[in-house]
Amino acid sequence: MSIRVIKEKCIGCKLCVPVCPTSAITIVDKKAVIDLDKCTLCGACPSSCKFKAIEIINEDVQAVDKSQYKNIWVFAEQYENNVHPVAIELLGEGRKLANELKVELCTVLLGDSSVEKEAKDLIAYGADKVYVAIAPELKHYTTLPYTTVISNMIKQHKPEIVLFGATTTGRDLASRIAARINAGLTADCTGLAIDKETKLLQQTRPAFGGNIMATIICKNHRPQMSTVRPKVFKKAEPDRSKKGEVIKVPVKIDQKDLLVKVVDIIKDTSVKINLAEAEIIVSGGRGIQAPENFKLIEELAEVIGGAVGASRATVDAGWISSHHQVGQTGKTVCPKLYIAVGISGAIQHLAGMQSSDIIVAINKDPDAPIFKVATYGIVGDLFEIVPKLTRKLKEVRG
Amino acid sequence: MNIIVCIKQVPGTTQVKINPETNTLIREGVEAIINPFDENAIEAALQLRDKHGGKVTVITMGPPQAANALKDAIALGVDDVVLVSDRAFAGADTWATSYTLASTIRKIGQFDLIICGKQAIDGDTAQVGPGVAEFLGIPQVTFAVGIEVNNGMLKVNRLLEETNEIIELKMPAMLTVVKQINTPRMPSFKGKIKAKSAIITQWNAKDINAEENKIGLKGSPTSVVRIFTPPPKGGGELLHGSADEMIDTLVKKLRDRKVC
Numbered sequence: 001m002s003i004r005v006i007k008e009k010c011i012g013c014k015l016c017v018p019v020c021p022t023s024a025i026t027i028v029d030k031k032a033v034i035d036l037d038k039c040t041l042c043g044a045c046p047s048s049c050k051f052k053a054i055e056i057i058n059e060d061v062q063a064v065d066k067s068q069y070k071n072i073w074v075f076a077e078q079y080e081n082n083v084h085p086v087a088i089e090l091l092g093e094g095r096k097l098a099n100e101l102k103v104e105l106c107t108v109l110l111g112d113s114s115v116e117k118e119a120k121d122l123i124a125y126g127a128d129k130v131y132v133a134i135a136p137e138l139k140h141y142t143t144l145p146y147t148t149v150i151s152n153m154i155k156q157h158k159p160e161i162v163l164f165g166a167t168t169t170g171r172d173l174a175s176r177i178a179a180r181i182n183a184g185l186t187a188d189c190t191g192l193a194i195d196k197e198t199k200l201l202q203q204t205r206p207a208f209g210g211n212i213m214a215t216i217i218c219k220n221h222r223p224q225m226s227t228v229r230p231k232v233f234k235k236a237e238p239d240r241s242k243k244g245e246v247i248k249v250p251v252k253i254d255q256k257d258l259l260v261k262v263v264d265i266i267k268d269t270s271v272k273i274n275l276a277e278a279e280i281i282v283s284g285g286r287g288i289q290a291p292e293n294f295k296l297i298e299e300l301a302e303v304i305g306g307a308v309g310a311s312r313a314t315v316d317a318g319w320i321s322s323h324h325q326v327g328q329t330g331k332t333v334c335p336k337l338y339i340a341v342g343i344s345g346a347i348q349h350l351a352g353m354q355s356s357d358i359i360v361a362i363n364k365d366p367d368a369p370i371f372k373v374a375t376y377g378i379v380g381d382l383f384e385i386v387p388k389l390t391r392k393l394k395e396v397r398g
Numbered sequence: 399m400n401i402i403v404c405i406k407q408v409p410g411t412t413q414v415k416i417n418p419e420t421n422t423l424i425r426e427g428v429e430a431i432i433n434p435f436d437e438n439a440i441e442a443a444l445q446l447r448d449k450h451g452g453k454v455t456v457i458t459m460g461p462p463q464a465a466n467a468l469k470d471a472i473a474l475g476v477d478d479v480v481l482v483s484d485r486a487f488a489g490a491d492t493w494a495t496s497y498t499l500a501s502t503i504r505k506i507g508q509f510d511l512i513i514c515g516k517q518a519i520d521g522d523t524a525q526v527g528p529g530v531a532e533f534l535g536i537p538q539v540t541f542a543v544g545i546e547v548n549n550g551m552l553k554v555n556r557l558l559e560e561t562n563e564i565i566e567l568k569m570p571a572m573l574t575v576v577k578q579i580n581t582p583r584m585p586s587f588k589g590k591i592k593a594k595s596a597i598i599t600q601w602n603a604k605d606i607n608a609e610e611n612k613i614g615l616k617g618s619p620t621s622v623v624r625i626f627t628p629p630p631k632g633g634g635e636l637l638h639g640s641a642d643e644m645i646d647t648l649v650k651k652l653r654d655r656k657v658c
Binding site: 041042147171176259265280337377381393 | 409461462463485488489491492493496519520521522523524525526527528529531532533537538539540541543553557558559560561562563564565566567568576577578614615618619620621622623624625626627628634635636637641642644645646648649651652653655657658
């Protein structure tokens with residue numbers, strides 16, 4: 001396993017130099033030279049080279065028998081017997097992938113006996129098969145029982161692709177399963193496609209806080225697994241006449257997996273709409289000056305049915321709970337509309353919200369970086385603008 | 399109580415900028431730092447040690463210059479550090495990284511607790527902590543915002559989307575921590591002096607008995623095929639006029655685009 005510069009092809013154009021995350025490339029005598037002590041074989045430079053002068057040499061790895069693996073699975077995450085919206089989004093996207101590969105779309109549902117009724121809905125949303133695993137111990141998500149049950153199902157039925165929502169549960173679970181069954185896992189994807197020639201799943205995801213995008217494949221291991229960011233894909237449309245099969249999976253809970261106990265769940269009453277699921281988010285930053293001024297944000301959010309977000313500065317100051325925090329430290333969101341009020345737009349905040357469809361920024365500082373990503377910017381005093389905007393919206397929405 | 403903290407050296411992203419001409423990341427002059435979430439992991443470990451006694455060992459997998467991150471950890475007051483570094487580790491994805499760190503921890507031997515940051519700010523995957531736990535066959539609690547230890551039992555407050563879970567489990571275990579759990583301390587003067595003269599233990603693939611086909615690019619199920627900069631968000635528009643005029647324009651535009 002190594003990397004090399006093909007000297008005959010390299011023209012010393014330096015395109016690869018700034019691309020390298022570890023500054024391993026220098027130009028010596030008009031040829032790129034890679035410092036192997038610094039290089040991490042990340043793959044950034046071969047794709048930057050217009051002359052195909054850099055190649056990563058990968059010896060052939062013993063592949064699993066890929067022909068045994070087929071069908072696409074979606075993990076139907078549920079909380080208190082409600083299937084998470086991201087699972088419906090994944091069924092929408094999964095359908096397209098399944099049609100392209102001409103395979104079945106299946107879903108995996110775990111819970112106690114009251115969850116079974118959700119299976120019908122999952123069929124309406126596009127699943128050809130629903131694998132249902134029922135046990136009292138599966139009512140509430142905990143890592144180990146879920147990992148064991150799903151890993152065993154994957155080993156038995158051999159799906160070629162397994163998709164999870166990139167929620168706290170999905171990311172906790174998928175990581176553990178991938179390590180257990182030696183599968184490739186790509187985190188927090190925002191794009192999925194099937195390569196026309198190789199039929200491999202191309203998984204595209206942001207890295208470095210969204211500054212760059214990477215497309216990742218899983219060549220020799222199966223299944224190909226991804227966690228997918230909520231709200232990236234459109235929800236599947238339900239078709240109540242659609243037929244599907246519900247398959248009950250026998251469950252054996254390993255007592256060793258029950259050593260982790262959820263003893264309490266504390267609800268945060270200040271959260272009215274979950275940020276990651278919200279179509280509209282109104283966020284407040286340091287510019288609102290005092291905790292009581294979050295009322296302005298809440299009122300605006302309420303009028304347009306939005307969730308309340310916050311910058312790190314306001315959470316750190318104790319003005320609002322951390323469930324509201326948007327950004328690298330908090331949540332990554334991509335609503336249809338994001339209104340940033342009194343937020344300057346530090347890069348960590350931008351990383352958490354810049355993929356929103358429409359961004360409105362209200363800030364008194366015309367040089368605030370938030371205006372660089374804003375679709376519509378208003379330079380002005382938020383204490384004047386926000387109440388007026390709330391009133392106006394109330395008026396036009398009746 | 400023996401605690402092992404896994405850290406990663408990352409470029410300080412606050413300084414990462416895009417060159418508008420070539421559309422690539424500007425790396426020159428970007429310093430390498432301890433992944434910020436891993437600083438919280440170190441702080442959590444130090445607080446537990448200070449309260450319950452024991453030892454904190456910090457490990458990292460990376461190129462030789464990752465030793466600097468370990469020196470920073472020594473300056474913060476950790477007891478021991480190990481750098482696992484080998485050309486054969488290059489190109490590791492989260493699976494191979496988890497395997498390598500788990501092999502390192504096996505070589506270290508007895509431990510009660512492993513703490514990692516919730517994710518690294520360059521890759522943002524949050525996959526390595528759970529991977530390490532799986533390879534070691536111990537339970538995990540991710541996204542911890544509070545940790546208490548009582549008679550060998552852990553009580554962990556877990557930060558979820560809308561709620562917090564209180565979880566109890568026995569050690570040994572692996573936890574990942576979120577930023578909100580604590581404020582990392584600054585290095586002490588004494589610590590800095592100690593870091594300066596510290597000799598960093600370095601292990602290679604052989605030292606940790608890693609199987610050749612489970613490390614580096616070869617041991618990685620996933621590989622990157624393309625890296626690109628996302629298309630710039632086009633057409634930002636600054637609204638003009640009095641407050642009322644700007645609001646009217648904004649509301650009209652939002653209504654036209656049917657978002658509210």
